[in-house]
Amino acid sequence: MTTTDWGWLLYGLLITFLSFVHLVRIEAWWVRIWDFPHSQLAVLAVVGLLGWALFVQDYSWPMWLAPAGLTAALAYQGWLIWPYTPLHPRQVVRQRRPRGQRGHAIHDPNTLRLLSANVLMTNTQCPKVLEQARLHQPDLILILEASHQWARELKPLEADYPYRILCPQENTYGMLFYSKLPIANQQLRFLVEDDIPSIYAQLTLRSGQVVHFYGIHPQPPSPTEHYRSTERDAELVLVGREARQQTEPVLVAGDLNDVAWSHTTRLFQRISGLLDPRVGRGLFSTFHANYFFLRWPLDHVFVSHHFRLRTLRRLPNCGSDHFPILVSLVYHPDPKRATQAPKPEGDDLEEAEGIVERSRE
Incomplete structure (x- = not known):
């Protein structure tokens, strides 16, 4: 040869x-x-x-x-x-916009719009984030990698978002959550690691329907972050198990530091019973915003079977290494959809328990 x-x-x-x-x-x-x-x-x-x-x-x-x-x-x-890809059946059914309705003036009291953005802690282009919030008028805004400086720069949001859960940090894992919807119960939690927060909020839609929201941003396995994936996987498992116990609608969003097709993310879906709106629609890759040849879907939105999807968009870059994600959902329960939700398979439950136990070692 x-x-x-x-x-x-x-x-x-x-x-x-x-x-x-x-x-x-x-x-x-x-x-x-x-x-x-x-x-x-x-x-x-x-x-x-x-x-x-x-x-x-x-x-x-x-x-x-x-x-x-x-x-x-x-x-x-x-x-x-x-x-x-469009070749695959969609997990989340599309909710068509009523005739004559244009722009973002959604009057349906069962509609929920979320903007999720990993802003990059060292990024200084805060006005671009504020502009996206002004342009799209989301009901919920989840900001990841939020430092105290970012909390100060985003203070103008507070006039329109009276309900807030703010946890700025200087370790790239700060979180800021802004809501126009009332929060009946809220928790700032550190599920696995003492310096990695997550958010739980019990929201009330304008129709009066309760929605359970989880905002998460676990550490990735990498030579500069964490030497193993155990802690990330454990946080996903813990949120997934709790989500499955909820009988009311559930929304999970954030930078999972994991791709949509990984074993861990698919395990999370089976444990939680949640659906991925991207399935059947596209990758909506959000990272790395500056290198098109090194791009994959890290920022996620998962929903329970109670929701239909109106829109899912990757928004223009705001100076971060992540693109923001905008999703518009409609509470539209259908008993038939409940039977199609992912379910644990084989040794999923045992594997999930093992992940949690190893994270505590």
């Missing part, structure tokens, strides 16, 4: 390995980080197949391992990503 043949063989084996290594249930960051770039790995698999077809002349053992592995990797990436 020539040097070129060996090069394409090693390239193919490397891409194949990186495509499947995340299936190993190891919680170390250097394994879990490969949950993220599956769309990028799909592109690299295509490059490998084209390179093998154009430049490799030796078809003997072990050269066939490269195209076989790359084909398997490409098929696997497609299987992970295809739910977030």
Whole structure:
């Protein structure tokens, strides 16, 4: 074999390995980080197949391992990503806008609009965030990576948002929650780690319907954040288990520091019974806002079967490394939808309990 043949063989084996290594249930960051770039790995698999077809002349053992592995990797990436394409049935039914209704003047008392934005703590472009709030007039605003400076800069919001849960911090995990809807019960919680907050709020729609809101932003597994994914996964499990116990509508939003197709996020959906409005519509990738070739969906919105979706949009960048997300939901219960909600499978409950226990070690 020539040097070129060996090069394409090693390239193919490397891409194949990186495509499947995340299936190993190891919680170390250097394994879990490969949950993220599956769309990028799909592109690299295509490059490998084209390179093998154009430049490799030796078809003997072990050269066939490269195209076989790359084909398997490409098929696997497609299987992970295809739910977030129009080819897949939608999890959340669309609620059409009534005839004659335009813009953002939604008068339905069962409508709920949320703006969620990871603003990047060091970002100084606060006026852009205020402009997005003014333009879209959301009922709820969730700000992540909020420092005390961000809390001061966003103070103009308080005139229109009388209900607030504010927890600015200087560790990139501060949270600010602004609501036009009354909050009957609110909790600022530290579910897993002492310096990583989450928010629970019992909201009341204009129709009088109660909605349980959870705002979360756990730490990611990475060499600069946390050496393992256990704590992130445990927070998702704890919120998911609580969400399933609610009989009233539930809304979970935030930067999960996890991608939509990961094992942990899919486990969260089965544990919680919540639906992903992106399924059947698109990826709505929010990170990294500055590098289109390194982009995946980290900012999430999950809803219970009580809701229909009016709009889901990725908004223009406000100076952060994340794009904001805007979602408009309508409380429209349908008993048939309840039977279609995700449910725990196999050893999901045991796995979830094990994750929580390991996070406490």
